[in-house]
Amino acid sequence: MIHAEVVDRIGLMGLTLTSREREEREMHSAVQRANALATIAAILLATICAAASFLDAFNSPSLQAHVQVVKINRFRRQLDGNDEVKMTLKMSMDLTSLFTWNTKQVFVFLAAEYETDTNSLNQVSLWDHIVQEKDHASFQVKVPTKYPLIDQGTNLRGKKVGLVLHWHIMPISGRMIQGKMPLSDFSLPDSYTTRS
């Protein structure tokens, strides 16, 4: 009822529209335009961020790394019964191929992996580092381990331990990418050592 009146009133006001056009057209305000702009801008922003993240998948990194155990600083049994190892490592690595334009930082850590009777795989992090710039991604360090290698038990005497380099690439937009690379092995001494 009301619609018919409005339609006829507009007809009187000199606008020559057919009845079909009258139903399909609607004048909108500046605020509605601003709303539409904000919505479309947000959707396009999500699209370009998704595209940037998608292109990251085509980056096949080829990094080089080398680690060497310089010496075992301390190998003892703790008071609560667990074995503990502290050592000095000499590491050189080149992580520049992990960085793309969509990379915020790379978190890299070195894990000691070994097998015991109770656990098929033990992984203990010995050292980690955050690399935020591509320029700082290639480096060499000779450093004592940040975190000691502590076992769940007393299984480390004479154990063959493998060192594996893990990395987490944190992009600016997108999913975190993980990777790892096994490096050299070493064997722990057969008996506890005192501080040398």
Place this chain on the structure above:
Amino acid sequence: MAGRERIFGICAWCIRTETAQRLTVLSVAAILTCFPLFSGAQKLELRQTHIEMDWQGQKRAEMLMQIFLVVSAVVAFGLGYLMRDFRLMMLIYAGGVVLTAFITVPNWPFFNHHPLKWLDPSEAEKHPKPQVSNITSSSSSKKKASKNK
């Protein structure tokens, strides 16, 4: 003098504050100065007429908005990818969005080249509201209601 000190203070503020703060304040100031151009559908009591768009202008504004936004997104992504700089992509896209908002949202005069002719109030009184009969009104409103669904 108070005026000169104030201008100097404003200039010093512009140089000292960060880019993001500057951009927000300047955009708010731009919106306030262009405020008359936003009074599309609302009637300001002080004025007889208000600045608005017409049908052609509205279509043009919508088309311009979509084209500008998509083009700025594509250009931003392309340049950012080529220059290997994510921040550059964000800056170009933000600049494109602000430019589109500046061109499309306010009721600029070039959107009003075919202005709507509104009936003069004195003329409207001469033509009283039509008395639509019950049968035709109910059928036409039913038709329109079903079409709208």
